[in-house]
Each structure stands twice: as C-alpha cells, then as structure tokens.
Amino acid sequence: xxxxxxxxxxxxxxxxxxxxxxxxxxxxxxxxxxxxxxxxxxxxxxxxxxxxxxxxxxxxxxxxxxxxxxxxxxxxxxxxxxxxxxxxxxxxxxxxxxxxxxxxxxxxxxxxxxxxxxxxxxxxxxxxxxxxxxxxxxxxxxxxxxxxxxxxxxxxxxxxxxxxxxxxxxxxxxxxxxxxxxxxxxxxxxxxxxxxxxxxxxxxxxxxxxxxxxxxxxxxxxxxxxxxxxxxxxxxxxxxxxxxxxxxxxxxxxxxxxxxxxxxxxxxxxxxxxxxxxxxxxxxxxxxxxxxxxxxxxxxxxxxxxxxx
Amino acid sequence: xxxxxxxxxxxxxxxxxxxxxxxxxxxxxxxxxxxxxxxxxxxxxxxxxxxxxxxxxxxxxxxxxxxxxxxxxxxxxxxxxxxxxxxxxxxxxxxxxxxxxxxxxxxxxxxxxxxxxxxxxxxxxxxxxxxxxxxxxxxxxxxxxxxxxxxxxxxxxxxxxxxxxxxxxxxxxxxxxxxxxxxxxxxxxxxxxxxxxxxxxxxxxxxxxxxxxxxxxxxxxxxxxxxxxxxxxxxxxxxxxxxxxxxxxxxxxxxxxxxxxxxxxxxxxxxxxxxxxxxxxxxxxxxxxx
Numbered sequence: 001x002x003x004x005x006x007x008x009x010x011x012x013x014x015x016x017x018x019x020x021x022x023x024x025x026x027x028x029x030x031x032x033x034x035x036x037x038x039x040x041x042x043x044x045x046x047x048x049x050x051x052x053x054x055x056x057x058x059x060x061x062x063x064x065x066x067x068x069x070x071x072x073x074x075x076x077x078x079x080x081x082x083x084x085x086x087x088x089x090x091x092x093x094x095x096x097x098x099x100x101x102x103x104x105x106x107x108x109x110x111x112x113x114x115x116x117x118x119x120x121x122x123x124x125x126x127x128x129x130x131x132x133x134x135x136x137x138x139x140x141x142x143x144x145x146x147x148x149x150x151x152x153x154x155x156x157x158x159x160x161x162x163x164x165x166x167x168x169x170x171x172x173x174x175x176x177x178x179x180x181x182x183x184x185x186x187x188x189x190x191x192x193x194x195x196x197x198x199x200x201x202x203x204x205x206x207x208x209x210x211x212x213x214x215x216x217x218x219x220x221x222x223x224x225x226x227x228x229x230x231x232x233x234x235x236x237x238x239x240x241x242x243x244x245x246x247x248x249x250x251x252x253x254x255x256x257x258x259x260x261x262x263x264x265x266x267x268x269x270x271x272x273x274x275x276x277x278x279x280x281x282x283x284x285x286x287x288x289x290x291x292x293x294x295x296x297x298x299x300x301x302x303x304x305x306x307x308x309x
Numbered sequence: 310x311x312x313x314x315x316x317x318x319x320x321x322x323x324x325x326x327x328x329x330x331x332x333x334x335x336x337x338x339x340x341x342x343x344x345x346x347x348x349x350x351x352x353x354x355x356x357x358x359x360x361x362x363x364x365x366x367x368x369x370x371x372x373x374x375x376x377x378x379x380x381x382x383x384x385x386x387x388x389x390x391x392x393x394x395x396x397x398x399x400x401x402x403x404x405x406x407x408x409x410x411x412x413x414x415x416x417x418x419x420x421x422x423x424x425x426x427x428x429x430x431x432x433x434x435x436x437x438x439x440x441x442x443x444x445x446x447x448x449x450x451x452x453x454x455x456x457x458x459x460x461x462x463x464x465x466x467x468x469x470x471x472x473x474x475x476x477x478x479x480x481x482x483x484x485x486x487x488x489x490x491x492x493x494x495x496x497x498x499x500x501x502x503x504x505x506x507x508x509x510x511x512x513x514x515x516x517x518x519x520x521x522x523x524x525x526x527x528x529x530x531x532x533x534x535x536x537x538x539x540x541x542x543x544x545x546x547x548x549x550x551x552x553x554x555x556x557x558x559x560x561x562x563x564x565x566x567x568x569x570x571x572x573x574x575x576x577x578x579x580x581x582x583x584x585x586x587x588x589x590x591x592x593x594x595x596x597x598x599x
Contacts (some may be wrong), residue, residue, distance in 0.1 A: 133529030285440030
C-alpha cells in the first residue's frame with residue numbers, strides 16, 4: 001500500500017486519489033452504525049449527565065439544581081444507599097468470583113479427554129439460552145415452600161419449608177444461586193477458548209520436570225489464563241452490577257420483599273418510569289457508570305493489560 | 310425433551326476406573342442440574358392447579374393449562390409470537406448487515422481515525438443500558454416512535470440495530486480471511502461494496518451464523534427494551550413481557566405460567582439443538598479477545 005517508489009507524479013496523484021476513495025468508502029460503511037452509537041450511546045450519556053443536574057420531569061418547569069440530585073442520592077436516600085447499593089455490591093462480590101471459579105472449573109473438566117465432550121459443553125451452557133424472565137419464573141416456582149428445591153434438600157436430610165425467593169433474608173442469595181446457575185456455562189465457554197490455545201508442549205515440559213496435575217494447573221494454566229481472567233471478570237462484573245431482569249421478575253417490579261431485591265438498576269428504572277423523576281434517575285445512572293468504569297480500571301490493574309479496552 | 314440425548318452420550322467407558330467413574334458421575338450430575346428444572350417446568354405445565362404445588366408426577370397429564378394460557382392471555386399468543394419474531398428477525402438481519410459492513414471497514418479499509426472509532430465502539434459495552442433509559446426514551450419519543458402504531462416496534466429495532474459485539478466478532482473473522490481473494494476481485498474491476506458483498510460475505514458464513522443465532526436468541530429473550538419502549542402499547546407486548554404479567558403477586562396459577570415459559574423457550578431450544586455449534590463458537594470467539 002505504501003509503495004512510494006513510484007516517481008511519476010501522475011501515479012502519485014492517482015495513488016492519493018485511491019487512498020481518498022478507500023477512506024470515503026470506509027466512512028460510508030461505518031456511517032450508519034457510528035451514527036447509532038453516537039446518538040444512542042455517546043449522546044445518551046452526555047444527555048443523562050446534563051439532566052442529572054436538573055429537576056427534570058416529563059413536563060413542567062425544569063429547575064437547575066446543581067449537585068442536589070447527587071447529594072440527595074448519596075446522603076439522604078437510605079433506600080438507595082442501604083438497600084440498592086448494598087444489595088448490588090453484595091450480589092456482585094459473591095456472584096462474580098463464584099461464576100469465575102465455577103466457569104474455570106467446568107472449562108478445565110470439559111477440556112480433559114472425556115467422552116461426550118461436545119454434549120457436556122452444550123449441556124453446561126444450556127440454561128443460558130432461555131430468557132431471563134422465563135428462568136426467573138421457573139426458579140421462583142422451584143423454590144416455593146413445597147417445591148422441588150426443598151424436596152432436593154430433603155434428600156440430603158435438610159428439612160426446609162422456606163419460600164426462598166419471597167423471604168427477605170434469602171431472596172438475594174436465591175438470585176445469586178440462580179445467576180450462577182444460568183451464567184457459569186457462558187464463563188466456561190470464555191475460559192475454554194483460552195484453555196485450548198495453551199500449547200500441549202508447555203505441559204509436557206512441566207511433566208518432565210516432575211510437576212503433578214495440581215501443580216501444573218496452578219503454576220501454568222492459571223497464570224497463562226490471565227487475559228481470560230480479565231475478560232471474564234470484566235464481563236461478569238458489568239453483568240452483575242446491571243442485574244435487572246431477575247430482580248424485576250422475582251421482586252415483582254419493586255424489589256420485594258422488603259427491598260431485599262432492590263438493585264441500583266431497578267432503582268434507576270423505578271425513578272425514571274414509575275416516579276418519572278428523570279433528573280434523579282439520570283444521577284443514579286451516572287453514579288453507576290462511574291462505578292463500572294472505576295471497577296473496570298481496577299480489574300485492568302489487577303489482571304494486567306488486556307487488548308482493545 | 311433433552312434427556313434422550315443424555316442417555317446416548319453417556320455410554321460406559323471401557324477403561325473403567327474409580328476416578329473416571331467419579332468424574333463422569335459429577336459431569337452427569339451437573340448436566341442433570343442444568344436440565345431438570347426445565348423438564349420440571351414442562352411436567353408442571355401438564356398438571357392441574359392444586360397438584361402443581363406438590364412434588365409429584367401428574368396423575369393425569371393433560372394440556373389444559375396450555376389451552377388456558379392460549380385462551381386467557383391478552384394479547385393472545387399468536388400476536389405475541391409475531392411481535393417477538395418480528396423484533397428478533399429485524400434485529401438479527403440488521404446486525405448481520407450493519408455489523409458486517411462496519412466490521413469489514415474496521416478490518417480491511419484504511420481511513421483516518423479508524424482505530425479510535427473502533428475503541429469507541431467497544432467502549433459502549435461499558436455503558437449500562439439502564440443509564441440510557443431516559444435519553445433513549447426521549448429520542449424515540451421525539452422521533453414519534455412511542456405510539457400505538459406498528460412503528461412502535463421500530464424504537465426497539467433501532468436501539469438494538471447494531472451491537473458492538475456483532476461488529477467485533479465479524480471484524481475478528483474478516484481479519485482471518487486471506488487478502489488475495491479480495492485483491493483478485495478488485496483487479497477484476499469489482500468495487501468495494503461488490504467485493505464485500507460477493508467475495509467476503511460468502512466466506513464469512515460461519516461467523517455470520519454465529520452472530521445471527523446469538524442475536525436472534527438475545528432479542529427473542531429480551532425483556533428490557535420492549536418493556537421500556539413498548540410497555541405502554543399492549544398490542545406489541547412480547548412473550549417474555551407476558552411472563553412478567555402472568556406471574557401474580559400472591560396467588561400464582563403455576564401450570565399456565567409454566568406452559569408460557571415452555572412456549573417461550575421452545576423456539577430457542579430448537580435453534581440451540583440445531584445450531585449448537587454456532588452458539589458455542591460465537592461465545593467462545595467473544596472470549597478470545599485478541
């Protein structure tokens with residue numbers, strides 16, 4: 001492309017013309033997607049940031065408030081801070097490590113020389129194909145007092161008549177179990193792709209040096225999976241911090257029982273579409289966005305550089 | 310439904326050993342944990358209302374709950390299926406076209422600012438959908454798409470028209486296609502669009518299939534944007550939105566609800582059984598981020 005040995009001025013201008021043409025085509029090809037990204041994502045964030053400084057409803061006078069929305073949100077809104085934020089953090093810090101550990105475990109197991117590898121891989125991913133609304137409803141049903149889950153516990157001698165999703169002390173934990181169940185298969189596939197890219201020779205060399213499988217895993221596999229850890233952690237965290245569907249369906253739309261299923265995103269949704277307090281809702285969203293960026297950067301530090309982010 | 314597959318794959322291993330037995334027991338146990346809740350959902354849909362609350366097989370299995378769901382849900386199931394299908398098909402088609410067009414430009418064409426724009430595309434993955442509720446709702450309202458007409462569907466289609474993931478996955482695949490073929494086509498006088506359309510797209514069929522099934526599944530299952538943008542317009546409610554309605558606050562009638570869960574899941578199940586490879590490869594490709 002950059003063959004600059006051509007000396008004839010005509011050839012050079014036609015070359016430049018060809019480059020210009022290629023650039024024009026390039027912009028034309030990305031025009032529609034970029035227009036959508038710029039309006040529905042980039043503009044959307046800037047707009048949300050702007051209205052978060054206002055008392056902004058559906059209609060009526062819009063009053064500039066300065067940081068009042070943020071102040072109310074962070075200091076005078078116990079439901080937001082003590083319920084929504086605490087629940088979301090508790091949920092994320094338990095679900096993310098659990099999904100990662102289980103996803104990695106399943107990936108290592110499925111990557112062994114076993115029969116039916118394709119079947120097990122497909123089976124472990126299976127719950128992820130269903131709609132989150134469908135899965136949330138079937139989970140609510142299974143965890144009824146006389147449901148399958150309590151019967152399953154009974155097999156192990158644990159007598160339980162709990163209504164797991166409708167008890168303020170177990171509702172959030174139940175949703176944790178639900179999401180680990182549905183999503184660890186996805187995390188397994190993420191890990192599996194990276195596992196398969198580690199060359200056999202590394203393990204053979206380690207085996208020659210007398211390393212057992214346990215040592216090989218911790219000394220070779222685990223560190224070599226660093227980019228995968230980063231990717232899985234980021235995807236899993238972003239998903240966990242934005243948990244909505246399950247809390248919405250199981251918590252009946254308002255985080256019941258007793259705000260135990262109130263999450264940041266559900267709070268944002270209610271502020272916007274139930275209370276129509278758009279300015280306040282935008283402030284919630286900006287706080288969440290900043291938190292996601294911060295956590296992504298921390299994870300980048302933790303797991304080292306990763307490409308493209 | 311899926312248990313039939315389980316029995317064929319778990320043939321006993323010839324080199325039997327205690328360790329292998331335990332490993333397979335765990336694998337099979339975990340698989341069961343993945344399937345049983347869905348099978349149980351189907352079984353429950355065959356029961357009557359009081360029976361649903363007991364852990365037992367249905368005494369006289371019938372499809373009464375299915376009929377009840379069919380008759381009682383408003384708007385009806387055919388209309389909801391059309392809504393779900395319309396959204397899923399339109400969003401899938403648009404992601405395949407716009408995603409491959411942009412993916413091709415990012416992979417192959419040289420233009421100033423290309424890499425910066427690509428990073429902008431990827432960075433949008435960090436923006437929570439919920440932060441966009443208010444602006445996107447207002448943009449759609451401004452465009453006159455929050456309404457009672459079928460143009461209401463457009464609001465959801467536009468929001469989901471092209472995802473960063475689609476562009477990313479297709480770009481990665483285009484990068485693996487040898488340049489010779491395109492150069493040959495260009496020497497034969499094909500324009501850029503013609504080369505993309507007639508040479509590159511046919512070669513990228515596996516990647517297009519992977520993006521296609523994942524987009525279709527994601528949109529069919531999607532609850533959030535249909536709820537936010539079409540929540541006021543009953544005629545456009547999809548199957549997942551129906552699930553949230555049927556679930557009563559206190560006294561849920563489980564068998565019809567379970568029937569609806571099965572009905573919502575069956576098309577995706579069929580897609581998964583048929584295109585399993587593309588689901589798994591699509592997800593895996595997203596995992597190897599360079």
